[in-house]
Amino acid sequence: MYAQMVKSEGKTDRAEMSPEERAFQDRIDANEKIEPKDWMPDGYRKTLIRQIGQHAHSEIVGQLPEGNWITRAPTLERKQILLAKVQDEAGHGLYLYCAAETLGVSRDELFEKLHSGAMKYSSIFNYPTLTWADMGAVGWLVDGAAIMNQVPLQRTSYGPYARAMVRICKEESFHQRQGYAVMMRMAFGTPEQKEMAQDALNRFWYPSLMMFGPSDKDSVHSAQSMAWRIKMNTNDELRQKFVDETVPQAEYLGLTVPDETLKWNEERGHYDFAEPDWEEFFEVLKGNGPCNDERLAARRKAWDDGEWFREGLSAYADKAAARRAASDLAAE
Amino acid sequence: MTDRKEWPLWEIFIRGQHGLNHRHVGSLHAPDAEMAIRNARDVYTRRKEGVSIWVVKSSDIAASSPSEKGPMFDPAESKVYRHPTFFDIPDEVGHM
Numbered sequence: 001m002y003a004q005m006v007k008s009e010g011k012t013d014r015a016e017m018s019p020e021e022r023a024f025q026d027r028i029d030a031n032e033k034i035e036p037k038d039w040m041p042d043g044y045r046k047t048l049i050r051q052i053g054q055h056a057h058s059e060i061v062g063q064l065p066e067g068n069w070i071t072r073a074p075t076l077e078r079k080q081i082l083l084a085k086v087q088d089e090a091g092h093g094l095y096l097y098c099a100a101e102t103l104g105v106s107r108d109e110l111f112e113k114l115h116s117g118a119m120k121y122s123s124i125f126n127y128p129t130l131t132w133a134d135m136g137a138v139g140w141l142v143d144g145a146a147i148m149n150q151v152p153l154q155r156t157s158y159g160p161y162a163r164a165m166v167r168i169c170k171e172e173s174f175h176q177r178q179g180y181a182v183m184m185r186m187a188f189g190t191p192e193q194k195e196m197a198q199d200a201l202n203r204f205w206y207p208s209l210m211m212f213g214p215s216d217k218d219s220v221h222s223a224q225s226m227a228w229r230i231k232m233n234t235n236d237e238l239r240q241k242f243v244d245e246t247v248p249q250a251e252y253l254g255l256t257v258p259d260e261t262l263k264w265n266e267e268r269g270h271y272d273f274a275e276p277d278w279e280e281f282f283e284v285l286k287g288n289g290p291c292n293d294e295r296l297a298a299r300r301k302a303w304d305d306g307e308w309f310r311e312g313l314s315a316y317a318d319k320a321a322a323r324r325a326a327s328d329l330a331a332e
Numbered sequence: 333m334t335d336r337k338e339w340p341l342w343e344i345f346i347r348g349q350h351g352l353n354h355r356h357v358g359s360l361h362a363p364d365a366e367m368a369i370r371n372a373r374d375v376y377t378r379r380k381e382g383v384s385i386w387v388v389k390s391s392d393i394a395a396s397s398p399s400e401k402g403p404m405f406d407p408a409e410s411k412v413y414r415h416p417t418f419f420d421i422p423d424e425v426g427h428m
Contacts, residue, residue: 037398084378091375098359101341107361108338167358171379310363314339317364 002058002122002146004213005285006051008221010043010228028229033159036102044228047221049105050119051230052161056096057114057121061295063089065129066138074132081178082135088175092168099160115300123281124211126289127203133186133193137200139179141208141246147172148242149212152232161230180249187253194254201250202258206276212239214278243271341390342368344375346382354386362387 011017017025021041027034034040063086070086073079097107113119124142129135150172154165186197216222216234225231233241243262250257261274283289339361345354357376362368368387376382396404412418421428 035398037395039398087374087378091378094360094375095358098341101359106338164358310339313363313367314337317367320364 002062002149002211003051003054004120004122004211006047006054006221006225008043008047008224008228010041010047010224012224012227025227028157028227032157033162034157035159043224044230045103047225047228048158048161048230049100049103051225052096052100052103052164053105053110053113053119054121056093056100056110057119058125059089059093059096060114061121061125061299062142063093064295064298065125065127065291066135068129069132069135072132073135078182085139085175085178088171092164092171095164095167096161099158099164102160111303115296115303117287117296120285121295122211123284123289124207125295126284126291127207128291130203131196131200133183133196133200134204136179136182136186136197137204139175139177140183140249141179141201141204142211143172143175143179144246145208145211145242147176148238149233155229155232157229183253183255187255197253198255201255205258206280208242209239209273209276210278210281210284212236212242214281215275240270243273247271339363342372342387343390343393344368344372345386345388346372346376347384348381349383354384357381359390365389 011021014022014025020039024034024039024041024044034044066082066086066089070079070082073082097110100110101107110119114121124145129138147169150165150169154162154169156162156165183197183200186193186200188194213235216236222231222234226234247257247262259274261272263272264270265272284292287293340363341359342362342365343359344357346357347354360368360371360375362371365387369385372385372387377385408414
């Protein structure tokens, strides 16, 4: 889940709603899509800008931990695959920024808020990628966790967001499968390779569980977002689903999930598992994770270093337009 | 940087491989039409989704207003005779 702890503003009590708000909620309850020019409550608009913006930032910042390994991929084929995957993430960021922009925020405003720290991106990308096995763990676990959330969001109430999600989900399954393929190669390789795979799982397990956000009982904004259908499942539901699907995949690899309490619960039909360290989660969100400074510095540098290029292309476009206008005039 | 204007937004239309109409797939920012087409290739056709790209500046699109949705589209609702299924053709006539 690339959007965590998104603050939601609005009313869930029908009695408090204005006639417009009630009609709006009725449209959502009837599964109608809300489109950019339709009337919408201010809170819906603001919450969505926050959520889609955070999601977009996560895709963009998410390129960094993997970009770290492009030049050091073990084979040319792996390098091509990783490049394609990282390029997809850039594309996903662009689809989502466009969706956010339909709500009346500009691209530059969104970037500015990312760079100043006013807007967040997912906590997961503040962890380092130390070995090649991490490329496997990121694809398998991080993209796997993201898919849990993104698949239901294809049915979200806001049209442009839902359509962006459809495109993203089509591509995301490649990401998870290429990650798992890396894990298989490592886990079935030499003892040293298997150890690297286990180490990657050890480091990424709990941060992946944190991606779903805190438990629903501590999540104050869930109810409103679910009424608006911009959040489709509770954090705990998705986390459970992720654990249930991932544990057998780890068993196939012959790797051990780093949780001694992990146990199949016959009665519930689910795995029981240990909660991640929420103190750590809140510290990472606050900016105190292992790579927060590095990630933001890399984004700011990319933006600043690209300024001459953006301006150059704008200047060229202006000049070409002026030339066209002049020749049109001459032809008249 | 503050006085620099943002690159304009372009709407992207792509024709898939099977000879259907160009279809709206999304939008992107680019300084001019030529760059919009190049960027659209990278953003929207990484998996052979198309054989042709159109780009249109978003600001050049005129759209019907959502508040007029009723008067615009409801009149078609009562004109069921515009559909072939309105007419019962006896079985003995055969396929029509």
